Amino acid sequence: MTGRRRNRSTFLPGLLTRHARNGVLSAGTAVACAALVAGCGVVPGTTGDAGGDPITVMTWAPQDTKATNKPGMPAFARAYARWVNAKGGINGRKLNVLTCNDHNDSVAAAKCARRAAKENVVAVVGSYSQYADSFFPSLEGAGIPYIGGYGITNAEFTSPLSYPVNGGQAALLAGLGSALADCGPVALIRPDTIAGDQLPPLLDSGLKAGGHTPSRDQRAAEDATEYDGHADLALRTTTRDPGDEGCVVPALGDRNGTFMDSFRRAREEYPDVRTATVLGSVDQTVIDATGGASGPYEGSYITGWYPVASDPRWDAMKRVIKEEAFDDNRIDPADAGVQTTWIAYTVLHKIVESLGDGELTADTVAEALDDGLGVSTGGLTPTLRWRFEGKLASVGFPRLVNANVTLQVVREGRLVSARKGFVDTTQTLENADVNS
Numbered sequence: 001m002t003g004r005r006r007n008r009s010t011f012l013p014g015l016l017t018r019h020a021r022n023g024v025l026s027a028g029t030a031v032a033c034a035a036l037v038a039g040c041g042v043v044p045g046t047t048g049d050a051g052g053d054p055i056t057v058m059t060w061a062p063q064d065t066k067a068t069n070k071p072g073m074p075a076f077a078r079a080y081a082r083w084v085n086a087k088g089g090i091n092g093r094k095l096n097v098l099t100c101n102d103h104n105d106s107v108a109a110a111k112c113a114r115r116a117a118k119e120n121v122v123a124v125v126g127s128y129s130q131y132a133d134s135f136f137p138s139l140e141g142a143g144i145p146y147i148g149g150y151g152i153t154n155a156e157f158t159s160p161l162s163y164p165v166n167g168g169q170a171a172l173l174a175g176l177g178s179a180l181a182d183c184g185p186v187a188l189i190r191p192d193t194i195a196g197d198q199l200p201p202l203l204d205s206g207l208k209a210g211g212h213t214p215s216r217d218q219r220a221a222e223d224a225t226e227y228d229g230h231a232d233l234a235l236r237t238t239t240r241d242p243g244d245e246g247c248v249v250p251a252l253g254d255r256n257g258t259f260m261d262s263f264r265r266a267r268e269e270y271p272d273v274r275t276a277t278v279l280g281s282v283d284q285t286v287i288d289a290t291g292g293a294s295g296p297y298e299g300s301y302i303t304g305w306y307p308v309a310s311d312p313r314w315d316a317m318k319r320v321i322k323e324e325a326f327d328d329n330r331i332d333p334a335d336a337g338v339q340t341t342w343i344a345y346t347v348l349h350k351i352v353e354s355l356g357d358g359e360l361t362a363d364t365v366a367e368a369l370d371d372g373l374g375v376s377t378g379g380l381t382p383t384l385r386w387r388f389e390g391k392l393a394s395v396g397f398p399r400l401v402n403a404n405v406t407l408q409v410v411r412e413g414r415l416v417s418a419r420k421g422f423v424d425t426t427q428t429l430e431n432a433d434v435n436s
Helices: 027-034 072-086 106-118 132-142 168-179 199-209 228-237 253-269 284-289 312-324 336-355 362-370 426-430
Strands: 055-061 095-101 123-125 186-191 216-220 247-250 274-278 301-304 404-411 414-417
Touching (some): 055 072, 072 095, 095 106, 123 336, 168 199, 168 274, 168 404, 168 426, 186 199, 199 426, 228 247, 247 253, 284 414
Parallel strands (some): 055 095, 186 216, 247 274
């Protein structure tokens, strides 16, 4: 079975730790395997034996949909491959990046995962999808690690084959809640989706840590063309009396801009109400497009996973873009998806280097990570090191190893750091009631 991967989950119930998957097959499993004449648990998940064979990976994200779109992530992945290959590859191996459009659809997301297994990828790297329940079964069945997902679903922080590089929406909202502790009533406008259902307790954990009352939860369609009614309701619920300074937190992804159009029209009667949100929903281009210093985001707190885009720690990523994708307007160096993809491929690069001339398969990639390989990202994150159960396992995030966020603010129309360094949201998340 050289160059192939043993199936760790097709016959065994539940998710297995590394120790279990490296162990001897149970008697029941052996019987099941014996019934398969074609072979016991042989599944895709390798680029072949060592000796300069290509490294095949996949990056997926939604594109050309009516809801959230992240075309910069697969576009940057291809640019990164061109850049790496122009320099001789990684350890002499060519990097082959496959891309897939999940269309913001559960069926399409599952197809992307099945294609990854069929194409024998060693990892899915730097990807975005809301449909973890659709794609993880195929990845887990094939033993394919998921490195650096966007952090949009809880499954990314629970699957033993997930290796997140940031704290996802959980850390962003917990950090934002802490920053809004001195605000008046807080209204959260979020998608009426499964992923959206996870957002209120996370924001509330930060508000609670600062002694604030819970937010007022407003569900909204994530693909709406206007949010006039939601904006009016949010403004009324955050203002008990004229002059009250409440806060409205839109968390609608690509539809934040649509909400803010409605919010700006309705805000004239409530000039003291502030907005706050998370990076990924707002960046400098959005702030510029909505009026800069005179726009609705002036004075807003915004939490992000990483340093601001102007930080010199992003220079290496910007060189890749300049050399391989300078005229590709899908790739914005300030986009959190592009930044996450850069960090995810940094992790992949370090893994391949650590394996040297050894066999490169999905199994060896996962084992290198599970064995405690520490990955430095040049200060963009803490050193990343995954263990089966981290500090946040007790609240449902066993794979969350980076709970740091940055606090940013819009001052004179520019997105700047509001506080030096990172804010660690670990303790806040430990107190989050995410299972209520």
